Amino acid sequence: MLIGFQNQGNLGLGYLAATLRQHGYPVEVFDFEAKSEVLLGAALKRPPVLIGFSLIFQFYIYRYRELIDFLRQNGVGCHFTMGGHFPSLSFRATLELVPNLDSVALFEGEFTLLELVDHLSVGKDWRNIPGLAYRNREQVVTTPLRPSWRRPGCAPKWRFSTAPATASASATAAASISPLR
């Protein structure tokens, strides 16, 4: 399950969802602006292995914290991770401000998220996956960064589609990214 700002279509969420789908995982993408109860209902109805929160505007972090706390307090126990510019550059502050996060995905998140889901789905320890920051007792630890895949010749082929990739209650006609098969 992915949650992020959907107004005008969110390229980052599209890439993340497409990467998971390309590897066979069902993904639901929700609008951060949807009612918290709707997001909670979705998470309880079909419990995900992970909820990924996309924070692209840093001043939304307190609203994300509210939502994350609300989900935890209401019984959503899966792994919570967050990505985006601010969490990547200020992962310590992010983990401090949002104590219910399990991890932060640093920079380009496609393959970090995929590996996280791979590990969580089979109950494998995720703490050595590259591209992560997380709390270890009182300390924040980071794993080695991944090389960017956005290099000439490295990018997977994507198809840009206008069909919504989302089950969002309030998403507008969001564009989504789908992998070419």
Ligand code: B12
């Ligand atoms: C498109 C865009 C918009 C669109 C957003 C549409 C949308 N739904 O996405 C619109 C026009 C709405 C917009 C508005 C604003 N924007 Co703007 N926007 C951008 C822009 C140019 C591109 C974003 C993008 O698509 N990036 C490409 C994708 C592929 O990258 P990404 O989103 O970062 O995602 C990747 C990683 O971050 C990571 N990741 C992200 N989320 C997650 C989640 C998980 C779980 C994981 C694992 C990984 C992960 O993996 C993704 C894939 O690799 C960025 C600049 C930039 N170059 O990114 C500014 C940027 C995000 N915007 C910014 C700002 C300031 C604004 C406005 C406040 C401007 C204003 N004064 O009105 C408004 C805010 C609107 C609001 N309602 O609050 C700033 C944010 C700075 C900050 N510190 O918060 C940026 C960084 C530009 C800048 N340098 O100033 N914006």
